[in-house]
Amino acid sequence: xxxxxxxxxxxAKLPAGPVEYRLDRRGDATVVVxxxxxxxxxxxxxxxxxxDANLTVLxxxxxxxxxxxLATGTTVPGFADVTADLCRQLEITRVAAVVGIxxxxxxxxxxxxxxxxxxxxxxxxxxxGPLPYPDRPTRLLTSVxxxxxTERFTWGGIRALLRRSPNFGIRQLLHGLSTLPGGRALEQxxxxxxxxxxxxxxQMRAGAGFRNDMRPREDLTAQVSQPALxxxxxxxxxxPFAHAEALVARLxxxxxxxxxxxxxxxxxxPDWPAIADTIRVFLAVDP
Numbered sequence: 001x002x003x004x005x006x007x008x009x010x011x012a013k014l015p016a017g018p019v020e021y022r023l024d025r026r027g028d029a030t031v032v033v034x035x036x037x038x039x040x041x042x043x044x045x046x047x048x049x050x051x052d053a054n055l056t057v058l059x060x061x062x063x064x065x066x067x068x069x070l071a072t073g074t075t076v077p078g079f080a081d082v083t084a085d086l087c088r089q090l091e092i093t094r095v096a097a098v099v100g101i102x103x104x105x106x107x108x109x110x111x112x113x114x115x116x117x118x119x120x121x122x123x124x125x126x127x128x129g130p131l132p133y134p135d136r137p138t139r140l141l142t143s144v145x146x147x148x149x150t151e152r153f154t155w156g157g158i159r160a161l162l163r164r165s166p167n168f169g170i171r172q173l174l175h176g177l178s179t180l181p182g183g184r185a186l187e188q189x190x191x192x193x194x195x196x197x198x199x200x201x202x203q204m205r206a207g208a209g210f211r212n213d214m215r216p217r218e219d220l221t222a223q224v225s226q227p228a229l230x231x232x233x234x235x236x237x238x239x240p241f242a243h244a245e246a247l248v249a250r251l252x253x254x255x256x257x258x259x260x261x262x263x264x265x266x267x268x269x270p271d272w273p274a275i276a277d278t279i280r281v282f283l284a285v286d287p
Contacts, residue, residue: 006042012089016082017072020061027054029096036102037213038204040066046101046267049276062107064209076217080110084118097121097283103128103213113223120287122228126236126264129243130219130250139214146206159202166198173201178237178263185263193268221250228254229282231275238264
C-alpha cells in the first residue's frame with residue numbers, strides 16, 4: 001500500500017500544451033499509468049506492483065486534473081498523442097505496458113491503439129470500457145455535485161465528514177463503489193486500509209477533468225493489436241463488470257483476470273497478491 005503522502009510532480013511544456021506528470025525512475029522498463037477520476041499525478045494508487053517489479057512509472061495528470069489544463073489534448077485520442085510526445089521528450093522509446101485504471105481505461109486503450117510502436121502491452125483494471133458510461137441518473141447527479149460552482153462545497157463536505165467520523169464517511173462513499181451494502185464492504189477493510197482510504201478521499205479533486213470524463217468517447221478497442229490483461233470484479237459498484245466483458249470481447253488479444261474485490265479499490269482486496277502475480281506473469285511474457 002502506498003504511503004500517505006503526495007509525490008512531487010513536474011510540468012512538461014509540449015506543443016499541445018503543458019502536462020503535469022510524475023516519473024518514478026527505477027529499472028530500464030517503463031509503464032505508463034493513467035489513473036481514474038478525481039486523481040492526479042501526485043497521488044499513487046495500484047502502483048506498488050510495478051515498484052516491486054523494479055519498473056519505472058510515468059503517471060500523467062489527464063486533461064482537467066491537477067496542473068494539466070483541459071485544453072491539453074482534450075479528447076481521449078488527443079491526450080494519447082500528447083502522452084506519446086511526453087514519452088519522447090523524456091526519452092522513453094518503449095513502454096512495457098500502458099495501464100488504465102477506472103476512468104483512465106479509455107486513455108490507455110487509445111495510447112495502445114494509436115502508438116503500437118511505443119506500447120508493448122495493455123493492462124486495464126476496473127476500467128471503463130466501450131459501453132456507455134455513466135448512466136443518465138449518475139451523469140445528472142455528478143454534473144450537479146461537481147460543477148464549477150459546487151465542487152468545492154462537495155469536497156469540503158466529504159473532507160469534513162471524514163475528519164469527524166472516518167468510518168461512517170468511508171461507509172457512505174463505498175455505497176457508490178460496491179454492489180454490497182456499504183457496511184459489508186467496510187467490514188472487509190483493515191484499520192490501516194481505512195486510514196489510507198480516508199486520506200486518499202480527502203486528497204481527491206474533480207476539477208474540469210471529471211466532467212470531461214463524462215463525455216462520449218470514441219471506441220478504439222478493435223484497433224489494439226497488443227496483448228491485453230483485463231482485471232475486474234463483479235462486486236465493483238463504480239464500473240459494472242459488463243465493461244470488462246465488452247473489453248475482452250472487442251480487444252483482439254485480451255485475457256480476463258477476475259478479482260474478488262468487494263469494491264472499486266482492488267489493491268485493498270485480500271486476493272490482490274494473486275492479482276499482482278497475474279500482472280507480473282503478464283509483464284514477463286514476450287508480446
